[in-house]
Amino acid sequence: MKNLAEPPLVSVIMANYNGADHLAMALRSVLAQSVGHIEILLLDDASSDDSIKVARGVADTDPRVRIFETSRNAGPGAARNRGFEMATGRWIAIVDSDDIIHPCRLERMTTAGDALETDAVADDLTYFHDASIRPAGTLMGTNRPEKPAGLSATCFVSADPNAPQLGYLKPLIRRTALSGLRYREDIKIGEDHDLYMRFLLNGGRMHLLPQSYYLYRRHNSSLSYRMHPDDVAAIISAQDDLLRDYPDLSDGMLDHMALRRAALQRPLAFETLVQEIRGRHFGRAMGQLVHRPSLLPQLVKVGKSRLARALVRPRNASAVIARDPSEWTLQDWSVMLEKTM
Known part of the structure; x- marks a missing residue:
């Protein structure tokens, strides 16, 4: 029998904010692991829904779940950092409160990590949608390796929009290998990548x-999620900080980071345009389109896709919908963006 005085094999850190709808399933998928000597640190980030009630209902059935509440919402990075401070396991795993993991995930990944003598081990992500557990592709897709492959920092820097975004990975990391490293708490998007x-x-x-043991839930709401320009600017700023903090990067790495920075400027310009239109600042929006006409096709493409999914259309939008989006005025876009973006 396992000596429960020993540190847990894995500390699972689960940050949560208003995730009551899926929280119980996420917790139970961790509790169902084939390795039993684990701890789950549920860090609730000042939820206003029934998250705490749901979490307590699960914790009452299993003492491995520990719940920590905050009175002020500070973001997932801050919540996970609290988990890092309290974790006692040999490995640390991040599991989102709306996702699901395979019952053998922690056993197989820690075994692989020990065999590879590595500090962190990641698996592919399998996407699934809110209304169905049926898989909807994986993060790596055809880029999935045939056997365990080492990942370098260069692998995480790509300007290719079709390349897998490795910042979405959910690796297990040896607690001792973190060496005091923590999430940045001043950025909302891209804190994992950083x-x-x-x-x-x-x-x-x-x-x-090459295997995938992690099921990544895609919500209907997340499909229509738009980043604020400040979020994109923060991603760029975080990369600039890396250049400052690591001045001895190779020329190849610097080239990759320069290309990525240039690629991020486009979504920054587009999200800024969207905000200007939504705010009815048509003069500034027109100035952006004059300066960057390449944004117009993207605006038309997004408009068509949003309209196809929109369940609630604005009261005076019927005349707008009747026309092709390429013919819309900026005032038309303002009406549609108000409800569909």
Whole structure:
């Protein structure tokens, strides 16, 4: 029998904010793991729904679940950092409160991590939609390796929009290998990517397995989610900070980061345009389109896709919908963006 005085094999950190609808399933998928000596640290980030009630209902049935509440919403990075401080396991795993993991995930990944003698081990992500557990593709797709492959910091820097975005990976990391590394709490988007980059640039070793044991939920709401320009600017700023903090990067790495930065300027310009139109600042929006006419086809494409999914259309939008989006005025876009973006 396992000596329960020993540190847990894995500390699972689960940050949560208003995730009551899926929280119980996420917690139970972790509790169902084939390795029993684990701890689950549920960090609730000032939820206003029934998350705490749901979490307590699960915790009452299993003492491995520990719940920590905050009175002020501070974001997932801050919540996970609290988990890092309290974790006692040999490995640390991040599991989102709306996702599901395979019953053998922690056993197989820790075994693989030990065999590879690596500091972190990741698996592919399998996407599924809110209304169905049926898989809807994977993060790596055809880029999935045939055998465990080492990941370098360069792998995480790509300007190709069709390349897998490795910042979405959910690796298990040896707690001792973190060496005090923490999430940035001042950025809302891309905090995982920044952490992995710093981990690797600090000398950490990470391997990617060809298998997928992690089910990543895609919500209907997330499909229509738009980043604020401040979020994109923060991603760019985080990369600029990496250049400052790691001045000895190779020329190849610097080239990759320059291309990625240039690629991020386009979504920054587009999200700024969307905000200007939604705010009915048509003069500034027109100025952007004059300066960057390449944004217009993207605006038309997004408009068509949003209209196809829109369940609630604005009261005076019927005349707008009747025309092709390429013929819309900026005032028309303002009406549609108000409800569909």
